[in-house]
Amino acid sequence: MHKYSKQTRLLLAVDCIIFGFDGEVLKILLIKRGFQPEKGNWSLMGGFVQVNESLDQASNRILKQLTGLEGVYLEQLHTFGETHRDPIERTVSTAYFALIDIHKYETQLSNDYHAEWFSLKRTPKLIFDQQEMVETAKRRIRYKAALHPILFELLPDRFTLPQLQILYESVFNATIDKRNFSKRVLATGLLIKLTDKDKKNSKRGAFYYQLNKKNYYAKFQAFMNFIPNPDTLLL
Amino acid sequence: MHKYSKQTRLLLAVDCIIFGFDGEVLKILLIKRGFQPEKGNWSLMGGFVQVNESLDQASNRILKQLTGLEGVYLEQLHTFGETHRDPIERTVSTAYFALIDIHKYETQLSNDYHAEWFSLKRTPKLIFDQQEMVETAKRRIRYKAALHPILFELLPDRFTLPQLQILYESVFNATIDKRNFSKRVLATGLLIKLTDKDKKNSKRGAFYYQLNKKNYYAKFQAFMNFIPNPDTLLL
């Protein structure tokens, strides 16, 4: 037996929603699409799945092409399969989302793709159903970050508590009491206090912390319950 | 512009993990596969995605073929895209999971497919990577049920607190104090106490409850925190 005859074969694509954090707001990386249809319009980075690569491999390849990064946080989000989502030809697309340290991102590669970071609050109109993909990714990242420490993936190796708090406040669009916040994050045992300070953002300076990697991997799946009223979060 | 030329088209399938609850343990519905390869072996219900149907439509069609049910809880789980997961030909499969009231399940249809319910603890060997699909579905249902009231989808319209508790204990493989359990579930405001009792399972009889549908849909996304040590749950 060689093939499943009489079955229709479809195009299968992968699209990546790449999140970064610049210290103030969450951003996503978009490119100007280089081919028809919708050539020149803002788009997620995507591509067709090749016959000799898995979906995970395809998404990693695409992520590397756009950011130059490998080994970053990348997770399958959802597969979008409406029949006419691509007007040219039936294409099913599996969306992935990535969380990267925006400072490690290599701009020379991005220039080849005319990539730009956009604040999530001011994203341009996207092609096809990509707006829905981004919304789904935003919901997922909020949902997951309310329960698991994924947001550290957006920060550099060394970060301060004020930076971390701004990140959480940005993702959840909420203000958090800094005394309660530091109690909570320090109670997780996930952070190691370093001896030197970041002096860029204040005169006094704020102590750097880094992740306790061992605890991080061990506790990654543990729930955290950072958010006061998670009822407002949607899956 | 008519087509994306030069791109490889792949087979795209949908596989359904159908959960039911018989009052004691969680079960999944399997069929004996009717065609090669692996003909006659136990398998999830699946099929190829047709060119004129979305993924959601395909999964609903397949669910209806096997169970006769429509409008039940059905959610996309994950897309499995390893290159050689199907030995015959590269096939990417999007897995869905369904939660159904086992009593509504129509057996006449199942007989056409030689379908059988299997306790999750005693499932036969499955074809391809379907064992992994089932494991992923089990993790997802536990994870989600720890936070959202999805398990009601497995129960009949009228159910008792002891039945509900057995369901939770079965899903989480844990014992729960019944005083604390009833406090918690009643505090959600999701249940309406009825006036009559189920006398099948005890001499005294246990009051029936039904879902407050309005609150159910309103609070579905709210976190519930039913489980004492969710650290043990994996995504």
Place this chain on the structure above:
DNA sequence: TTTAATAGTGTATGTTATACACGTTATATC
């Protein structure tokens, strides 16, 4: 009428979440 089996209920204690304000530090400025 006695037995057996399951249903149903309350309280005390510990843990966790929340609300809330001021002294500390280091640079920059005068």
Place this chain on the structure above:
DNA sequence: GATATAACGTGTATAACATACACTATTAAA
């Protein structure tokens, strides 16, 4: 060098929630 400034870092009291735990009620069957 004194002072002003701007952000950092910390503790406590209260409320809410989670947990541990045991007996009485009900009804069918013997």
